[in-house]
Amino acid sequence: MRLTVYTDYSLRVLMYLGVRGQDHLATIQEIADTYQISKNHLMKVTYDLGKYGYIETIRGRGGGIRLAIAPQEIVIGEVVRKTEEDFHIVECFNPENNLCRIAPECRLKNALYEALQAYLKVLDSYTLEDVIHSKTSLMQLFGLGEKE
Template structure:
């Protein structure tokens, strides 16, 4: 299973914001510089994270983004389900586009379906807080990137 870059960037934004105090705002530019990734990509991702209720966005002078909830209230499995556009591991997972002739007798879909469910179940066991176990080290590295 491979997550999209969109989901990867979503998790990176949340991790970055998780290193800050809840009242502290960060800019997309700061985050872009810290990870050395496109600001334009991050703007789209941050917009979606805001629509999903994971972050708060404030426009204008003194604006920025921050977590909308405490890190322990942000479930990683939920974030990934929300940010991924689909979980079509193979063609037969997409009923609208499935052209595979062996679908009616193939056991692969069931096995991959179980594996996907197990994958998501493990992710459901973690919150953003769990990923911030070395918060100080993470904060230090991200700040060095901005220097």
């Protein structure tokens, strides 16, 4: 299974904000520069993360974004479910477009469905706090000083 770039960027934004802490405002440009990715891509990601209640946006001069809830309350599996368009890892998972001739008798789809559920269950066992546990190392990798 492969996550979309949208989900990848969503998780990266949350990790960056989690490392920065809820007291610090970050900008989309700052995050884009840190990860060397397009600011335009992050605009929609941050907008949607705000809609989902994960981040809050402070407008105006000196504004920015920050986590709206504590990192230990953000479940990675939940974020993935909200940010992925679908989980149609094979054609038969999408009833609208399923043209597979063997779908009625195929046992592979059951195995793949079971694997997908296990994958999501593992992600449900991690919070944002778990994945940003080594904050000092991540701050260094982000190019941030410890006091910022």
